[in-house]
Amino acid sequence: MFAPATKAGDAWTRMLGRRFDSASDIVVGDGDGRLYGLVSVERLLAADPGATLAELADRDPPVVAPGMDQEIAAWHAVQHGESSLAIVDPSGRFKGLVPRRRLLRVLLEEHDEDMARLGGYLRGSKAAGSAAEESIGRRFAHRMPWLLLGLLGAMMSAGIVASFEERLAANVALAFFLPGVVYMADAVGTQTEAVVVRGLSVGVSIRRLTRGESITGLIIGAAMALAFFPFALLYGDPRVALTAAVSLFAACSVASVLAMALPWALNRLGRDPAFGSGPLATVVQDLVSITVYLLTAMLIVT
Amino acid sequence: MFAPATKAGDAWTRMLGRRFDSASDIVVGDGDGRLYGLVSVERLLAADPGATLAELADRDPPVVAPGMDQEIAAWHAVQHGESSLAIVDPSGRFKGLVPRRRLLRVLLEEHDEDMARLGGYLRGSKAAGSAAEESIGRRFAHRMPWLLLGLLGAMMSAGIVASFEERLAANVALAFFLPGVVYMADAVGTQTEAVVVRGLSVGVSIRRLTRGESITGLIIGAAMALAFFPFALLYGDPRVALTAAVSLFAACSVASVLAMALPWALNRLGRDPAFGSGPLATVVQDLVSITVYLLTAMLIVT
Numbered sequence A, B: 001m002f003a004p005a006t007k008a009g010d011a012w013t014r015m016l017g018r019r020f021d022s023a024s025d026i027v028v029g030d031g032d033g034r035l036y037g038l039v040s041v042e043r044l045l046a047a048d049p050g051a052t053l054a055e056l057a058d059r060d061p062p063v064v065a066p067g068m069d070q071e072i073a074a075w076h077a078v079q080h081g082e083s084s085l086a087i088v089d090p091s092g093r094f095k096g097l098v099p100r101r102r103l104l105r106v107l108l109e110e111h112d113e114d115m116a117r118l119g120g121y122l123r124g125s126k127a128a129g130s131a132a133e134e135s136i137g138r139r140f141a142h143r144m145p146w147l148l149l150g151l152l153g154a155m156m157s158a159g160i161v162a163s164f165e166e167r168l169a170a171n172v173a174l175a176f177f178l179p180g181v182v183y184m185a186d187a188v189g190t191q192t193e194a195v196v197v198r199g200l201s202v203g204v205s206i207r208r209l210t211r212g213e214s215i216t217g218l219i220i221g222a223a224m225a226l227a228f229f230p231f232a233l234l235y236g237d238p239r240v241a242l243t244a245a246v247s248l249f250a251a252c253s254v255a256s257v258l259a260m261a262l263p264w265a266l267n268r269l270g271r272d273p274a275f276g277s278g279p280l281a282t283v284v285q286d287l288v289s290i291t292v293y294l295l296t297a298m299l300i301v302t
Helices: A010-015 A040-044 A070-079 A100-119 A136-164 A165-169 A174-201 A206-233 A236-266 A279-301 B008-015 B040-046 B070-079 B100-119 B136-162 B165-170 B174-201 B206-233 B238-268 B278-301
Strands: A025-027 A035-040 A085-088 A094-098 B025-029 B036-042 B085-088 B094-098
Touching: A010 A040, A025 A040, A025 A094, A035 A040, A035 A085, A070 A085, A070 A100, A070 B085, A100 B100, A136 A165, A136 A279, A136 B174, A136 B206, A165 A174, A165 A279, A165 B206, A174 A206, A174 A236, A174 A279, A174 B136, A174 B174, A174 B278, A206 B136, A206 B174, A236 A279, A279 B174, B025 B040, B025 B094, B036 B085, B070 B085, B070 B100, B136 B165, B136 B238, B136 B278, B165 B174, B165 B278, B174 B206, B174 B238, B174 B278, B206 B238, B238 B278
Parallel strands: none
Antiparallel strands: A025 A035, A085 A094, B025 B036, B085 B094
């Protein structure tokens, strides 16, 4: 750490011959151990040797608190022109520097993790190159937990549909639209999840996310229902067509709320919100959509 | 670019007072414009002023050809200890340097793109922070293309199920297991997609991916079918239970093949393989799974 009054030329002389883990930015601090600012190596090179570090320093570098999530921290740094990241405790004391090169690795690891979770793996810390070359036994083992959850979900879905057996037997056309409604609600939910998971992992607050996504979900649900109704009428029974349209609206709306609630709840519990997307979310969404569809059928097809 | 015989101290003297876009690594080249190696700023700082750049240089820095995909290039750099990336044409001539700080932005953009495509957006170049704060009209517009594709898929699914109306009316229990089989095949496909998309985007060849994933798909399908059969028997008709189990095996196996074929085909066409995951893949998978289930029912439930 250099004092603000240090001349650029002197800073160079003192750095020469010393080993640094990274030399992308130099730290300028006052006597109390408080951060004054950062000077990038590019700026220091270009400077007049007589200029003081106080003149050269970026007084507003990206700063994070000691316990901050590394993905949010990396995001701050990139927003700030790929600078290094200063760690400063609540009392303003400088605690350390995350160099640019380290940020690169952090972002890459987070990318693999998010991708793996969306894809349905329990652990995401493996590099993609190695995940693609794992032994078959390991591939199987990595996927098993989510697949067992999925199997449980599939069994529950059979139970739910079976409990509406009489109604289905009386009007088999109800079975025609069930897969489509489940699929559409899932698609709407997945889109919302992508926004929410990404937003939460870079530090956007859930409140800012919720309103926009809820209204978007309602509009999409209404648009889908209106477009689907005339098509469903082609299959005859208008009550069944109405069931399809109403449940499409309801299931899409519920899906966008669920897609926000799961990552939010996980975030509150201190888990990675990305766990609330992918397989877990899909199982929950599908079971809810099936239930919404069949309850709607009960109300409309008497 | 410095000659290999340049002394470290002289290199510093010549760099001082000049402006660089990035000064993380300096380029050492021979007289012909061929790359000799890179010297990191950290290594140059720590060096004895009398040492030559030839002694300090990393002779084997990460190198890419001019037209290489930026995500694969960034991946190479990170694998190589977060160095800068040298661009060298086929004849060995040095064409330029991608500095570390630029790699950070590249990786972040690619991350957003992959996430957006898995999530079902047409374009992924928006930063996540802004995507989470878009107006409702823009949110709606960004999702519409995939949602319309989904609606078309939902209509086709209704058509397929309806064409098996007689058989469903004769044995309504067939409807119980359809959502579960569709869901499981989708889950298996999504996991394979995540491996394949990530593998292709960092340059793993499709051949290395195919064998492991195909066999994994078969094993998973068999395991799911064995686990599901006794459960399905609880609902009575053993032929329907057999339909569920056999079609679960078939649909999961087909799903893992489809999940490789779509990203591969897009990659061959020069498109981002990530487009082969997410909504497009799910629509295709679901329609195939429904068809597999109902055809299996035709063969087994006479």
